[in-house]
Amino acid sequence: MQAEKLVVIGQGYVGLPLAVRGVEAGFDVVGIDLDTSRIKRLSAGESFIEDISSTRLAAALATGRYLPTTDYGDARDFDVCVISVPTPLRDGAPDLSYVEQAGIALAPHIRPGCTVILESTTYPGTTEELLCPLLMQGSGLRSPEDFHVGYSPERIDPGNSIWRLENTPKVVSGIDAMALAKVDAFYRRIVDRTVTVDSTRVAELTKLIENTYRQVNIALVNELTVLAHQLDVNVWQAIDAAATKPFGFMAFRPGPGVGGHCLPIDPCYLSWQVKRTLNRQFRFVELASDINHSMPQHVANRIMAGLNQRGRSMKDAQLLLLGLAYKKNTGDMRDSPAVDVAAELAKLGARIRAVEPYAELGHIPPGVTLVNLTEKEVRTADAVVVVTDHDTLDYDLVTDSASYVFDTRNRCTGPNVERL
Numbered sequence: 001m002q003a004e005k006l007v008v009i010g011q012g013y014v015g016l017p018l019a020v021r022g023v024e025a026g027f028d029v030v031g032i033d034l035d036t037s038r039i040k041r042l043s044a045g046e047s048f049i050e051d052i053s054s055t056r057l058a059a060a061l062a063t064g065r066y067l068p069t070t071d072y073g074d075a076r077d078f079d080v081c082v083i084s085v086p087t088p089l090r091d092g093a094p095d096l097s098y099v100e101q102a103g104i105a106l107a108p109h110i111r112p113g114c115t116v117i118l119e120s121t122t123y124p125g126t127t128e129e130l131l132c133p134l135l136m137q138g139s140g141l142r143s144p145e146d147f148h149v150g151y152s153p154e155r156i157d158p159g160n161s162i163w164r165l166e167n168t169p170k171v172v173s174g175i176d177a178m179a180l181a182k183v184d185a186f187y188r189r190i191v192d193r194t195v196t197v198d199s200t201r202v203a204e205l206t207k208l209i210e211n212t213y214r215q216v217n218i219a220l221v222n223e224l225t226v227l228a229h230q231l232d233v234n235v236w237q238a239i240d241a242a243a244t245k246p247f248g249f250m251a252f253r254p255g256p257g258v259g260g261h262c263l264p265i266d267p268c269y270l271s272w273q274v275k276r277t278l279n280r281q282f283r284f285v286e287l288a289s290d291i292n293h294s295m296p297q298h299v300a301n302r303i304m305a306g307l308n309q310r311g312r313s314m315k316d317a318q319l320l321l322l323g324l325a326y327k328k329n330t331g332d333m334r335d336s337p338a339v340d341v342a343a344e345l346a347k348l349g350a351r352i353r354a355v356e357p358y359a360e361l362g363h364i365p366p367g368v369t370l371v372n373l374t375e376k377e378v379r380t381a382d383a384v385v386v387v388t389d390h391d392t393l394d395y396d397l398v399t400d401s402a403s404y405v406f407d408t409r410n411r412c413t414g415p416n417v418e419r420l
């Protein structure tokens, strides 16, 4: 029997794991991406995403059921298509142009009975009001009568080896009951557990609640950290102690800011829609965003004060930053607060070297020299700053050899260590 055909549009952090999982679940998979260099690397069996090893990718290619391509023509006769393209902000407003382009290019390949699912993060209403009309217009068919449309938010957590795509419950929705049944049946082949909700709007909002909750709680501990420092209380220990309460408390940890594609951006989708539709402010989101954005400058000021206490000035100080990615154990530098910390320090006249074991060379911030973590580098630095606490870094070497460590992640201990 012919395998069902799955098309995944966008072969990035979300689309590639889904495509590989689709092959493993028995689908014929076409992975479409407009980035020719990504498609070349994927066709050669070279993965650029930590969660998918090149061995796993090679195994998918070896089945003959995974085709990475730039050509939308390869989508013909598909049964299910998942769209996982970027949804960034442009001048503070959602930029859905990638979703629109993908919908327009896919529409001519839609045929009766097929299912199209949006996974890109977006504001409630996008699937029904934006994507579905584009698909109908380009295909000449109608939904829900002729083909099925749904939304399922992605919960992928890059670098998390415990909660992976297949064992994280997946929220699923459709624009009518039949679409929901189709979307649910598809994901039951991909993940262990699905959670159905009544409408695509609810599913779209679910994703935004998850990320807004994180953004707000991180802002809460970040503000608390700034205040606790002035009150001379160890906030890290207080959070750990509070986390021993078995109910009613979930621990969030402070840091130099928030980064990546989701946290700084997704809550803005919600506040943008609230403003546009209700002409009201989503005050929690705006306050949280403000606090988190102020953290890089706070970190730079704290380091300047620390150097001052040691009789050093920030001007011409040699600083060694550990970790540039927004998230530990990954190389993802999208909207990383480390880039803002480096920029703030450079503005104050510091010379910056950085250790980032996962970095792709093209992504290093301007003015930052990439170096290996060696005793000599640590000794020469006026301050070593732990920005992203990758597990592979040797923190004993740092605390043994540094004159001054500023630790934004509570990773190091010792008389020469100052915590955020």
Ligand SMILES: NC(=O)c1ccc[n+]([C@@H]2O[C@H](COP(=O)([O-])OP(=O)(O)OC[C@H]3O[C@@H](n4cnc5c(N)ncnc54)[C@H](O)[C@@H]3O)[C@@H](O)[C@H]2O)c1
Pocket: 009, 010, 011, 012, 013, 014, 015, 032, 033, 034, 035, 038, 084, 085, 086, 087, 098, 101, 102, 119, 120, 121, 122, 154, 155, 156, 157, 158, 261, 262
């Ligand atoms: N990365 C995460 O951890 C994460 C988690 C949950 C949700 N999301 C959401 O999933 C969506 C995708 O994010 P991502 O991290 O995979 O992005 P990504 O940048 O890693 O990948 C997106 C890919 O889509 C490709 N693309 C853009 N326009 C295209 C088009 N018209 N046709 C074909 N390919 C196209 C790009 O070349 C890129 O390779 C976003 O909406 C994001 O918010 C991401």
